Amino acid sequence: MEAGILLRSVTPANLIRRRSTAHRRPTMASLSPQGGYRGPKPNTEWVADWVSKNDDLVRSLPIYVGGISILAVLFNRTVSGISPVADTSSSQSRADLLALGLSVTSILNGLVWLSIRPKYISVVNPDGVECQRMPNRLPDSVISELLWVWESLSDVTCCRSLVVVYDGIFILQIGFAEKNANGGEAVVVDVENLMQGSLYCGAVRSGSQSYLANLSLYPGKSELPFLPSNTQAVILQPLGDKGLAIVGGDTIRGFTTSDQV
Template sequence: MEMTRSLTLAPLPATLRPAHAACRRRRRQRGLPFGALFSSLPPSNQQQQQQEMYMRALQPRQDWVGEWVRSNDTLVRGLPILVGGASLLAVLLNRAVSGIAAVSDASSSQSRADILTLALSVTDILAGLVWLSIRPKSISPVVPRGVECKRVGTGVSDSALRELLWTWDSLTTATCCKSLVVVYGGNCVLQIGVAAGSPEDGNAVMVDAQKFMQGSLYRSAMESKKQSYLANLALYPGRTELPFLPSNTQALILQPIGDKGIAAIGGDTIRGFTNLDQAWIAMIADKLDATLSKSGRTAGGKE
């Protein structure tokens, strides 16, 4: 029994002792703290550094040169004039101070260099003048000249009317649309938004559906069965076929609605309808075609 107890309580040889015990002993002897053996940062600091790196990566890089050019547009455009004028003045001053004859001599290398420098200086000056004369035209929305109008064709069902009004609300909210005219089945089923004012009584000009359908704009759009986008309506002579729209309508979309109708959408900004707007309007036209084809319509309208 005593022999067993002595074997149990006897210390283990140094070669069989755990390695971590030796590490703790050496650490106590050297007086090092426990965390000194680990060089890595606490997890919280590492996460904070990673978040800061992600935030810096997500932030857009600041273009100092581009911002300076935009803020000093006139100076940058006139810079070639300054450089060309300074070069021209330097050549003339050098010619006068150096004592060379004013008449150029083809056999003189100095004269040939001066002629080349003068040509480059004049080119810089002309380039600066071109830069100053060409400036991007600012495009801004205009206030349509006309009167507010809301005419619904007789015989339009309640469901079709709700669909048409939803289309109008969506267009005015998401695009630059200010006027909407829907002609379907030979009749004007909706005229809403700003319309041209009549010179006689000042009321909104009514849409003559039959006359509009005989125009080239309507026929070309229906024959192609594709959307027609007039980004700058003032440049098209066919605008005279749209007397019911405000005279200063900037852009126009003619969107066929199936095989029986068309939607004329007027905007207040040149090139105001984006590619996404055009694709979205084409999808709305398909929806309107399915709705209006189920609704009976007759000619005429009411305010």
């Protein structure tokens, strides 16, 4: 049944997983007479925790170390009575020059750490309207399965939009969609234009899933005008060689490897 093919293609494999316990070693744990826990304790990475909580301080640390080192070299030359002018014939001067070079390198390294920071990925609210569209001629059993697929995807993944086209026929548009500028309703899926686009043709021709982890970087985004303008990621899942399921997410790289199965 066509609906069965559709469900097997778009349903994530991580809804239900059984963990094998055949080779699990038994763990002994008990309560002491005072009520305390006696058993294996989880390892705590206190160094990693401290660094993550003091990110700005750690990034600035090379600057402090380099600045203090420069002051220490100058103070040493002052109190030791060495001429402030560097003399290449003096071993002390050569050592001071090396220390100053290392200190400047440390300061520059700290400046680089401060200028380069990881970009934190956040969840965005889809800029569109919610809709639920399906042809009236679909059997009730197919409609219920499609709704179940949508509920499963939206519950366990970052999916916020789902469009299904099969055999040149519009099957489903649910979740958030781009708002029509005229009436404020959801933009209708133009199946003919969609099937002529490079995204649709490439995914169906290859027969393999295509994951656009950061949709804004792909020029083919214009071929999906029915998705919210700020859709972050898209999965193009072929349904055999006759259809395509388009899954839109609200987070860049939000779909994990298990979600793409």
